[in-house]
Amino acid sequence: MNRKRNLSVLLTLCIILVSVTAGYAATFTDISENPYKDSIEKMSELGILDGVGYGRFEPDGELNRAAAAKVAGYLLGYSEAEAEEAATWDPLF
Structure with a gap:
């Protein structure tokens, strides 16, 4: 349990501390007032997070299993390529 908590904290810190640079990123309509706007746009630019669709990111929403992975x-x-190979793994055995 402690390992899961530590991984969650690490992932959260990495998301927050992503370096900020100007460049192409998706324009989300719901992050203009968010304090992490620049980091969200950078993660979108890098293809790490895509938002929920329809031009929205939902920064206060839950991180689903696919996005966390x-x-x-x-x-x-x-x-x-490694991600595509791992996509054939069945978590339910």
């Missing part, structure tokens, strides 16, 4: 894979340095 995508962030973890990025942080661990997995390539897109």
Whole structure:
């Protein structure tokens, strides 16, 4: 349990502390007043997080399992090819 909590804290810190640079990023209509707007746009630019669709990110929403896996894979340095290979894994055995 402690390991899961530590991983959650690490992922949260990485999301918050992503370096901010100007560049192409999706325009989300619901982050203009969010204090992490620049980090959200950077993560979108890098293809780490895509938002929920319809031009929205929902920064106060829950991080679903797929998005969490995508962030973890990025942080661990997995390539897109490795991610596609891992996508065949069945978590229910």
